[in-house]
Amino acid sequence: MEYNYKEVEQKWRQFWEDNQTFKTGIDTTKPKYYVLDMFPYPSGAGLHVGHPLGYIASDIIARYKRLKGFNVLHPMGFDSFGLPAEQYAIQTGQHPAITTEENITTYIRQLKQIGFSYDWTKEVRTSDSKYYKWTQWIFMQLFNHYYDKDANKALKITDLVEKFATSGNKSVNAVCDEDTPVFTSEEWNAMSEFDQQSMLLKYRLTYPDESVVNWCPGLGTVLANDEVKDGVSERGGFHVEQKKMKQWAMRITAYADRLIDGLNEVDWSDALKEQQRNWIGRSTGASVKFQVDASTVQENAPEFIEVFTTRVDTIYGVSFMVIAPEHEYVPFLTTPEQKEAVDEYVKWVASRSELDRMSEVKKVSGVFTGSYVINPFNDEKVPIYLADYVLAGYGTGAVMGVPSGDQRDWNFATHFNLPIIPILDTQKDIDKQADNTKEGKYINSGIINGLEYKEATKTLTTYLEEKGIGKGKIQYRLRNAVFSRQRYWGEPVPVYFKDGLPYLIEESELPLDLPVIDKYLPTETGEPPLGRAENWKYKGEYEYELSTMPGWAGSSWYWYRYMDAQNEQEFASQESINYWKAIDLYIGGSEHATGHLLYSRFWNKFLKDLGLVPEEEFAKKLINQGMIQGRSNFVYRLAVSNLKSLAEIKIVYTDIYFSHGYYTQFKNGELSLEKVQELVKSVTDKNLWEGFENPKFDLIDRHVDVNIVNNDILDTNAFKNWREDFANAEFILEDGKYICGVEVEKMSKSKYNVVNPDILVDKVGADTLRLYEMFLGPLEQAKPWNTNGIDGSFRFIKKVWRLFYEDLGNFKVKDEAPTPAELKVLHTAIKKVEEDLERYSFNTVVSTLMICVNDLGSLKCSKKAILQELVILMSPYTPHIAEELWTLLGNEAGTISYASFPKFNPSYLVEANFEYPISINGKVRANISFPTDAIPADIEAGVLANEIVQKWLEGKAPKKVIVVPKRIVNVVM
RNA sequence: GCCAGGGUGGUGGAACUGGUAGACACGCAGGACUUAAAAUCCUGUGAACGUAAGUUCGUACGGGUUCGAUUCCCGUCCCCGGUACCA
Numbered sequence A: 001m002e003y004n005y006k007e008v009e010q011k012w013r014q015f016w017e018d019n020q021t022f023k024t025g026i027d028t029t030k031p032k033y034y035v036l037d038m039f040p041y042p043s044g045a046g047l048h049v050g051h052p053l054g055y056i057a058s059d060i061i062a063r064y065k066r067l068k069g070f071n072v073l074h075p076m077g078f079d080s081f082g083l084p085a086e087q088y089a090i091q092t093g094q095h096p097a098i099t100t101e102e103n104i105t106t107y108i109r110q111l112k113q114i115g116f117s118y119d120w121t122k123e124v125r126t127s128d129s130k131y132y133k134w135t136q137w138i139f140m141q142l143f144n145h146y147y148d149k150d151a152n153k154a155l156k157i158t159d160l161v162e163k164f165a166t167s168g169n170k171s172v173n174a175v176c177d178e179d180t181p182v183f184t185s186e187e188w189n190a191m192s193e194f195d196q197q198s199m200l201l202k203y204r205l206t207y208p209d210e211s212v213v214n215w216c217p218g219l220g221t222v223l224a225n226d227e228v229k230d231g232v233s234e235r236g237g238f239h240v241e242q243k244k245m246k247q248w249a250m251r252i253t254a255y256a257d258r259l260i261d262g263l264n265e266v267d268w269s270d271a272l273k274e275q276q277r278n279w280i281g282r283s284t285g286a287s288v289k290f291q292v293d294a295s296t297v298q299e300n301a302p303e304f305i306e307v308f309t310t311r312v313d314t315i316y317g318v319s320f321m322v323i324a325p326e327h328e329y330v331p332f333l334t335t336p337e338q339k340e341a342v343d344e345y346v347k348w349v350a351s352r353s354e355l356d357r358m359s360e361v362k363k364v365s366g367v368f369t370g371s372y373v374i375n376p377f378n379d380e381k382v383p384i385y386l387a388d389y390v391l392a393g394y395g396t397g398a399v400m401g402v403p404s405g406d407q408r409d410w411n412f413a414t415h416f417n418l419p420i421i422p423i424l425d426t427q428k429d430i431d432k433q434a435d436n437t438k439e440g441k442y443i444n445s446g447i448i449n450g451l452e453y454k455e456a457t458k459t460l461t462t463y464l465e466e467k468g469i470g471k472g473k474i475q476y477r478l479r480n481a482v483f484s485r486q487r488y489w490g491e492p493v494p495v496y497f498k499d500g501l502p503y504l505i506e507e508s509e510l511p512l513d514l515p516v517i518d519k520y521l522p523t524e525t526g527e528p529p530l531g532r533a534e535n536w537k538y539k540g541e542y543e544y545e546l547s548t549m550p551g552w553a554g555s556s557w558y559w560y561r562y563m564d565a566q567n568e569q570e571f572a573s574q575e576s577i578n579y580w581k582a583i584d585l586y587i588g589g590s591e592h593a594t595g596h597l598l599y600s601r602f603w604n605k606f607l608k609d610l611g612l613v614p615e616e617e618f619a620k621k622l623i624n625q626g627m628i629q630g631r632s633n634f635v636y637r638l639a640v641s642n643l644k645s646l647a648e649i650k651i652v653y654t655d656i657y658f659s660h661g662y663y664t665q666f667k668n669g670e671l672s673l674e675k676v677q678e679l680v681k682s683v684t685d686k687n688l689w690e691g692f693e694n695p696k697f698d699l700i701d702r703h704v705d706v707n708i709v710n711n712d713i714l715d716t717n718a719f720k721n722w723r724e725d726f727a728n729a730e731f732i733l734e735d736g737k738y739i740c741g742v743e744v745e746k747m748s749k750s751k752y753n754v755v756n757p758d759i760l761v762d763k764v765g766a767d768t769l770r771l772y773e774m775f776l777g778p779l780e781q782a783k784p785w786n787t788n789g790i791d792g793s794f795r796f797i798k799k800v801w802r803l804f805y806e807d808l809g810n811f812k813v814k815d816e817a818p819t820p821a822e823l824k825v826l827h828t829a830i831k832k833v834e835e836d837l838e839r840y841s842f843n844t845v846v847s848t849l850m851i852c853v854n855d856l857g858s859l860k861c862s863k864k865a866i867l868q869e870l871v872i873l874m875s876p877y878t879p880h881i882a883e884e885l886w887t888l889l890g891n892e893a894g895t896i897s898y899a900s901f902p903k904f905n906p907s908y909l910v911e912a913n914f915e916y917p918i919s920i921n922g923k924v925r926a927n928i929s930f931p932t933d934a935i936p937a938d939i940e941a942g943v944l945a946n947e948i949v950q951k952w953l954e955g956k957a958p959k960k961v962i963v964v965p966k967r968i969v970n971v972v973m
Numbered sequence B: 001g002c003c004a005g006g007g008u009g010g011u012g013g014a015a016c017u018g019g020u021a022g023a024c025a026c027g028c029a030g031g032a033c034u035u036a037a038a039a040u041c042c043u044g045u046g047a048a049c050g051u052a053a054g055u056u057c058g059u060a061c062g063g064g065u066u067c068g069a070u071u072c073c074c075g076u077c078c079c080c081g082g083u084a085c086c087a
Helices: A005-019 A050-067 A083-092 A096-113 A129-143 A157-167 A185-190 A193-201 A252-265 A270-280 A312-317 A336-350 A354-359 A407-415 A453-467 A558-563 A574-580 A596-609 A660-667 A673-681 A716-722 A757-764 A766-775 A790-804 A820-838 A842-858 A864-874 A879-888 A946-952
Strands: A032-037 A071-073 A145-148 A153-156 A206-216 A221-223 A241-250 A282-292 A304-309 A320-323 A367-374 A381-386 A398-401 A470-476 A495-498 A501-504 A542-544 A585-589 A622-625 A628-643 A649-658 A695-704 A730-732 A741-745 A913-920 A924-931 A960-964 A967-972
Touching: A005 A096, A005 A757, A005 A766, A005 A879, A032 A050, A032 A558, A032 A574, A050 A071, A050 A585, A050 A622, A050 A766, A050 A820, A083 A096, A096 A757, A129 A145, A129 A206, A129 A558, A129 A596, A145 A157, A153 A157, A153 A596, A157 A185, A157 A193, A193 A501, A241 A336, A252 A270, A252 A282, A252 A596, A270 A596, A282 A312, A282 A453, A304 A312, A304 A320, A304 A398, A304 A470, A312 A453, A320 A407, A336 A367, A336 A381, A398 A407, A453 A470, A558 A574, A628 A660, A649 A660, A649 A695, A660 A695, A673 A695, A757 A766, A757 A790, A766 A790, A766 A842, A766 A879, A790 A842, A790 A864, A790 A879, A820 A842, A820 A864, A842 A864, A864 A879
Parallel strands: A032 A071, A032 A585, A320 A381, A585 A622, A649 A730, A913 A967
Antiparallel strands: A145 A153, A206 A221, A206 A241, A282 A304, A282 A367, A282 A470, A320 A398, A367 A381, A495 A501, A495 A542, A628 A649, A628 A695, A628 A741, A913 A924, A960 A967
8 A cells, every 4th residue: 555645644734733732831740842943034935945954853853852751842933024025015015014924824834734843822923013012122121221340230221320320430330332431420410311311322232323334325225235246236236335324233242251151051063152252252452542643633633543452562563553444533634645545545445345345355455644653662653544454343443553463464564665573583584474473582672672472461561551551451353233224124113212312112102013104215315214104203293213123133032932922911921931941952054153143142141131031041052054055957958050250140049958968068069060960850850050051059058947857857848838938849868868957056036946845745745855854964064955865765754654554555563572683673773863863963863764664674574562663763753654653553643742752772782792893904804703791891991902812813912902892993913 | 355164986975982984865787576667676886907806096185193084183275154234
């Protein structure tokens, strides 16, 4: 009897839904396990085979943990705010909510087909106002808190106000803007409401700030770096410039140290942790103030320029200073002679994105301002340059140039003919390249001459602090996160403006719903789309914030909402948060390494400070799944042409398609016209070259829908039916097949390489798809999608079925006692499956299951005791067929989901004899055979076993014996 | 550029802690069953040489450490992700 996967799978999906098999609640009698997928953005292209990869893995773990007796929370939802729906709205006028709703419906339908054990009653959508009410609520908490460095946590802003009123801000050790002045309580109390509120903004964890954005005047909007290609907008090709704009910011830097320290307590890959550490970029160094040489500068020029350096010890090697081209000091430092050159340079830089500037480090560019600073240590005059490798937003926007110790500075100095001063006696070849060594003794270095690195740094820092011109400082690469977007489809910021200052709306007024607007573009005056909303004023009077929140707002806390998704009083009840606590296993793409995962950790720490959540880190274990790339297929169309003269080229595209092998020959210049003409004759009587003088041909590659290609072989009939212009296609085959070309590209609609899971579920069933996706390779590795091997997984399912049914359709499972050989096969599998799942090696489990089923097939095993355990073992991977077989074995329907995982018994694996492989002098191989009960303990333990070998060599003493557990690796004679 | 990861047969990959490289699967070739096809089952399948036993080479490339390296170290090349407004 053939296994009818369609019927069986449908039946069990229905069963799970009808019986709410996977609905989870608080159950204190069981240990809890929270396994979560990074929720998807519901794009218009629907779910492709890359999405389920991580979902299948997490589902396997969820099902495995249920078998292990855990109460498992395994939810799914949608990160449904985002740019694509808004772009679509701009193009078509359809409200993003409608687009989003449609896409989510598709996603849910597709997800349900794969048999995930989600508790759908806990679904969340970030664009649902019942959800974003709480995103806005968290924003309000951030606004109402500041970071106290002494308490090392966020505290209420009202506490801060109290402190200001009683003792000013001198004794307050809090994270705030760099330019915050010191004031007394008297001064504070004398301040106007406006000044007090402005001052508090310098402390709040979210605050309005000036930041640089990609401004596109042509579109009247701000663009993501992603939307800018080569200095122009991807959409429309308009000019893009860098512009400063008022934006909400999140004071994530307040948490920088805790974000670094917290990495020690999570089980994430070292690579990912390293990336986060580097992103935060804590560097210890010093800030140094350089006095500006007043003789050449303009009025209002600053007295000092401050730089941050991690190598204060190189200060005597400074031969120039560079400030960012957009630095506010630039106009004051530029001399009249240099003005033209400086203006031109600044203009050029403004046209370049930050990414361009960072990327093209090899090309040195810059311009002299005409002014100088004085090196405080040796009173040397140092020229001030502008260069685009210095970014205004990082540090002080100014750096000191030490060509002998830094390659970029060296390149700059060489380009502008600036001196390169050696500062360490160990530096070599500094006329050819920089040498960044810290070894050796200082030379040409005033007060640190003859000292070594550590002492020198200490001496200099002390000197700086004594003179009040600098201090030891910890600097972070991490910048405060920009939190506004000039977009429509995002959470409105629950803020209104009074007298130019932001105020929160009342909590009771949440959610602040997105207003309805008719067009989704910015306003004519350059305001964000929300500026179009009519009569949208707070209390009918005050202007609301017109920006919306960024994509990451809603995704920075969603795992708590799943715990109690319907709660209208809180973002989740304390009871549920304290039960589920944190995510035990989180699976998602590595592209979120520094975005989502960092912001989420930040918000989680903040919520922890408020006492709302119990854990400092939100995800204990994290696995990054690799990206699935597309694998495009090509057909090769024959084009016939003649080249009479350049003016008279005639090209005719024929309906003849050549198999890939001919294309390869063609590319290598091995395919002659005669050969092509001969091949063409086999499919058509027409002379395609009739009337052509000097005939030529070409093979044109075209993408072909991968869904009508199987194992790179084209389904020629499906191709003819695919599109009208292929209806009359003729094919030049190889070995009777039309073989397509292959290329790895991004998955995209236009390349016809999007493989849709629905089609595969229809063709081979959800179990096969689940099995195959896991079998593809290590979860964490990026790989192109390839459907070629899926038959192997399909065969596995059919083989399992045949363990239960004879060819004639009789159920053959017997209630007999299993043989030792059968038990060995089963228990080998139990051990491997368990071990591999515990280390999240999803692909090797599939091999283990395949070997187990093959072996049981060879043993013609149809014993109930064996098959029952096998079915449980398979159930996380192939739940549908497992459910079916489980009931066929006489168990109650649906109980397999909470059955217990087979217990491994090592005694079934013990052999009577064990062969120890041995090699002598690295070459000759032989085996020593021992009865198992006589295996020497020192071989098991992997220690030297000279005696044993000597005995085996009949008395000859080996020089050296190298033994590893269960193997004598080498005997050196 | 910078940060991080990767490169193993015709293909996807396995080898977990430095210990018999290529498990498992796809594909291919041959065979069995069949009127035939499909399905299924069996055998072979890294390369070179050899009738064979076997020998040599072989984990991107070049070096190093080690009795022993796909694994550790140094250098080079190539591919993928991130690079702060894609999500």
